[in-house]
Amino acid sequence: xxxxxxxxxxxxxxxxxxxxxxxxxxxxxxxxxxxxxxxxxxxxxxxxxxxxxxxxx
Amino acid sequence: xxxxxxxxxxxxxxxxxxxxxxxxxxxxxxxxxxxxxxxxxxxxxxxxxxxxxxxxxxxxxxxxxxxxxxxxxxxxxxxxxxxxxxxxxxxxxxxxxxxxxxxxxxxxxxxxxxxxxxxxxxxxxxxxxxxxxxxxxxxxxxxxxxxxxxxxxxxxxxxxxxxxxxxxxxxxxxxxxxxxxxxxxxxxxxxxxxxxxxxxxxxxxxxxxxxxxxxxxxxxxxxxxxxxxxxxxxxxxxxxxxxxxxxxxxxxxxxxxxxxxxxxxxxxxxxxxxxxxxxxxx
Numbered sequence: 001x002x003x004x005x006x007x008x009x010x011x012x013x014x015x016x017x018x019x020x021x022x023x024x025x026x027x028x029x030x031x032x033x034x035x036x037x038x039x040x041x042x043x044x045x046x047x048x049x050x051x052x053x054x055x056x057x
Numbered sequence: 058x059x060x061x062x063x064x065x066x067x068x069x070x071x072x073x074x075x076x077x078x079x080x081x082x083x084x085x086x087x088x089x090x091x092x093x094x095x096x097x098x099x100x101x102x103x104x105x106x107x108x109x110x111x112x113x114x115x116x117x118x119x120x121x122x123x124x125x126x127x128x129x130x131x132x133x134x135x136x137x138x139x140x141x142x143x144x145x146x147x148x149x150x151x152x153x154x155x156x157x158x159x160x161x162x163x164x165x166x167x168x169x170x171x172x173x174x175x176x177x178x179x180x181x182x183x184x185x186x187x188x189x190x191x192x193x194x195x196x197x198x199x200x201x202x203x204x205x206x207x208x209x210x211x212x213x214x215x216x217x218x219x220x221x222x223x224x225x226x227x228x229x230x231x232x233x234x235x236x237x238x239x240x241x242x243x244x245x246x247x248x249x250x251x252x253x254x255x256x257x258x259x260x261x262x263x264x265x266x267x268x269x270x271x272x273x274x275x276x277x278x279x280x281x282x283x284x285x286x287x288x289x290x291x292x293x294x295x296x297x298x299x300x301x302x303x304x305x306x307x308x309x310x311x312x313x314x315x316x317x318x319x320x321x322x323x324x325x326x327x328x329x330x331x332x333x334x335x336x337x338x339x
Binding site for chain 1: 236
């Protein structure tokens with residue numbers, strides 16, 4: 001494996017890591033904003049949840 | 058590369074979130090605030106009884122002064138609900154009225170009375186919307202990366218707009234077909250079942266559009282099955298419609314939610330696609 005292709009594949013792996021991180025973090029944020037059952041999150045996000053058509057109440 | 062994915066999502070999410078938050082304050086939050094007056098019983102909906110009497114079609118739609126808008130204040134109704142008045146009109150609201158009362162008890166559980174008010178409420182609403190849009194942005198740019206890897210597609214501003222439209226179709230349009238945007242005080246099935254169906258409809262539609270757009274050959278039509286499946290299963294609905302909010306209010310709310318959602322998603326997809334392509338490594 002040449003140095004160039006090694007660094008290219010490392011860069012690719014890092015982006016794949018970023019993809020996995022983005023899916024986990026994105027899912028976490030959407031869940032927290034729209035779905036989490038905690039009363040504090042519900043009250044804080046109430047108008048936003050209704051306005052974004054997440055099921056609420 | 059790593060930073061390209063995260064930075065595109067963050068900036069696009071911030072832009073789309075702030076735009077959505079502003080539009081929500083303008084268009085949807087005022088409707089929610091009126092709906093909460095009905096939910097709390099401060100206002101009651103008399104299902105057209107007053108309006109029917111008050112309309113004077115003889116002289117060009119003048120309304121009587123009394124309860125001309127079809128709404129009567131709770132103070133006038135002994136128990137805060139005027140559904141009983143409509144029990145005889147054949148729409149069987151009498152049964153629904155009981156459910157309405159139990160919902161009033163629900164409402165206390167949601168502590169709307171104790172919830173944040175004023176600037177704090179506006180700020181928390183905006184914050185929640187921004188966080189949700191950043192979250193959707195992260196999922197979107199993860200999708201950009203996977204699409205470029207798997208299909209050789211190149212995502213730019215135009216493709217980003219198409220992805221934004223797909224995101225809107227998945228998380229707003231398809232979900233609204235089964236579960237239209239709800240106002241406080243609307244009748245709805247059990248929350249967990251609705252959330253499960255919402256996620257299934259959103260994922261099915263997103264995957265279906267991706268298959269239609271990126272799978273070559275006739276196999277792409279399998280995407281239609283993914284899009285249709287949640288609707289064949291069907292969204293959970295309440296046994297009875299007993300919502301205390303006037304349908305006129307619910308209608309305008311649903312339309313506004315979808316319009317605001319469309320703008321937010323197009324901003325999200327367009328900005329994310331533009332930043333993504335601009336930062337593309339040589």
